[in-house]
Amino acid sequence: MPKQVDHRERREMIARALWRVVEQRGVTHLTVREVAREAGMSHGQLQHYFASREAMLSFAMDFASEQTSLRVGQGLQQLGDRPHPRDVLRVMLTEMLPLHADARATSRMSAAFVLEALHNENFHARARDGMTQGRSLVEQLIRQAITDGHIAPGRDPAAEAHLLLALTGFTTLLELGVIEPQEALAAIDHHLDRLFLRTPED
Amino acid sequence: MPKQVDHRERREMIARALWRVVEQRGVTHLTVREVAREAGMSHGQLQHYFASREAMLSFAMDFASEQTSLRVGQGLQQLGDRPHPRDVLRVMLTEMLPLHADARATSRMSAAFVLEALHNENFHARARDGMTQGRSLVEQLIRQAITDGHIAPGRDPAAEAHLLLALTGFTTLLELGVIEPQEALAAIDHHLDRLFLRTPED
Numbered sequence: 571m572p573k574q575v576d577h578r579e580r581r582e583m584i585a586r587a588l589w590r591v592v593e594q595r596g597v598t599h600l601t602v603r604e605v606a607r608e609a610g611m612s613h614g615q616l617q618h619y620f621a622s623r624e625a626m627l628s629f630a631m632d633f634a635s636e637q638t639s640l641r642v643g644q645g646l647q648q649l650g651d652r653p654h655p656r657d658v659l660r661v662m663l664t665e666m667l668p669l670h671a672d673a674r675a676t677s678r679m680s681a682a683f684v685l686e687a688l689h690n691e692n693f694h695a696r697a698r699d700g701m702t703q704g705r706s707l708v709e710q711l712i713r714q715a716i717t718d719g720h721i722a723p724g725r726d727p728a729a730e731a732h733l734l735l736a737l738t739g740f741t742t743l744l745e746l747g748v749i750e751p752q753e754a755l756a757a758i759d760h761h762l763d764r765l766f767l768r769t770p771e772d
Numbered sequence: 773m774p775k776q777v778d779h780r781e782r783r784e785m786i787a788r789a790l791w792r793v794v795e796q797r798g799v800t801h802l803t804v805r806e807v808a809r810e811a812g813m814s815h816g817q818l819q820h821y822f823a824s825r826e827a828m829l830s831f832a833m834d835f836a837s838e839q840t841s842l843r844v845g846q847g848l849q850q851l852g853d854r855p856h857p858r859d860v861l862r863v864m865l866t867e868m869l870p871l872h873a874d875a876r877a878t879s880r881m882s883a884a885f886v887l888e889a890l891h892n893e894n895f896h897a898r899a900r901d902g903m904t905q906g907r908s909l910v911e912q913l914i915r916q917a918i919t920d921g922h923i924a925p926g927r928d929p930a931a932e933a934h935l936l937l938a939l940t941g942f943t944t945l946l947e948l949g950v951i952e953p954q955e956a957l958a959a960i961d962h963h964l965d966r967l968f969l970r971t972p973e974d
Binding site: 594595596597598600678681684685686687688689694697698701702705726728729730732733735736737738739740741742743745746747748749753754756757760761764 | 796797798799800802880883886887888889890891896899900903904907928930931932934935937938939940941942943944945947948949950951955956958959962963966
């Protein structure tokens with residue numbers, strides 16, 4: 571179905587144009603007109619792919635989440651067959667931060683979406699559900715790590731998951747140049763070192 | 773100088789109107805026209821107080837920082853004469869989070885300012901300088917707490933300061949209802965409990 575493929579490809583191309591508008595000019599410039607210009611097409615051509623600004627933004631956010639998941643997946647593959655949960659959490663957390671160009675594009679897209687979500691019920695529910703899933707995943711990883719003896723049994727899996735998710739707050743510090751990427755990574759390693767027990771196999 | 777006072781009061785009134793626009797309608801609606809409407813004045817009347825959108829936004833951000841500092845100051849006063857550094861850090865951190873109406877208004881103002889700062893060099897420098905000051909203050913508090921025996925001497929003051937600042941990432945989790953205020957506070961207490969040693973005087 572080459573036509574179907576082409577349609578999807580065009581939508582992804584438009585989504586990347588939208589990311590560039592957000593990244594380079596900011597969310598206040600996020601209009602269908604600006605995205606069409608960035609994508610090198612007319613307003614009418616763009617409307618063939620997205621009926622509304624909301625539909626376009628929604629797809630661009632889904633695509634950003636997919637790309638982030640892909641990067642996390644690639645990072646996890648490099649950890650080998652039975653990765654240590656500390657390394658798994660580190661990959662998940664660092665791929666959420668604007669530490670390289672691809673991650674910066676999806677991070678800014680995500681920040682723009684959260685901002686729209688504060689004033690759009692539909693987006694609010696989706697952003698909340700996505701983050702709640704992430705929260706459950708991290709909490710489950712911590713529970714399993716406690717069971718497997720990597721984390722002390724006295725730790726509260728929910729509170730530890732919340733702290734790890736909150737560390738996405740490094741985004742603002744990095745974006746404004748308050749701290750350098752290596753400082754963020756060092757602080758995250760400090761945090762993970764304290765969360766995990768040093769076991770003989772490490 | 774009643775005229776001077778009135779001028780300042782009117783500017784603060786406009787700044788609060790700007791906060792309401794950001795809080796209730798979002799940063800994409802942050803125009804001089806919308807703020808004038810919210811403040812119940814004409815575009816021309818508003819221009820008597822602020823020559824540009826940038827000047828208005830700049831003042832509104834300074835005013836938000838002042839109000840946050842005032843709230844922190846009030847919180848610290850309630851801790852008595854020689855507050856424990858753990859309590860000082862807790863007040864500073866929690867007043868940055870949208871845990872009550874006043875803090876939510878200034879938190880959203882701050883988020884809007886950071887967003888503008890990504891595409892405005894002037895704002896970028898100011899946002900960076902403000903956060904860098906905050907970072908130094910937190911790091912200094914941690915150094916002193918190590919000297920005073922409240923925090924283990926092996927802790928890295930810079931990394932600990934970065935982690936505490938990054939916990940402002942709770943903002944997004946709270947705004948989207950991914951976690952409840954009491955969950956954020958419990959996680960912050962977990963973190964602070966691990967940072968500080970339990971000393972006989974506690």
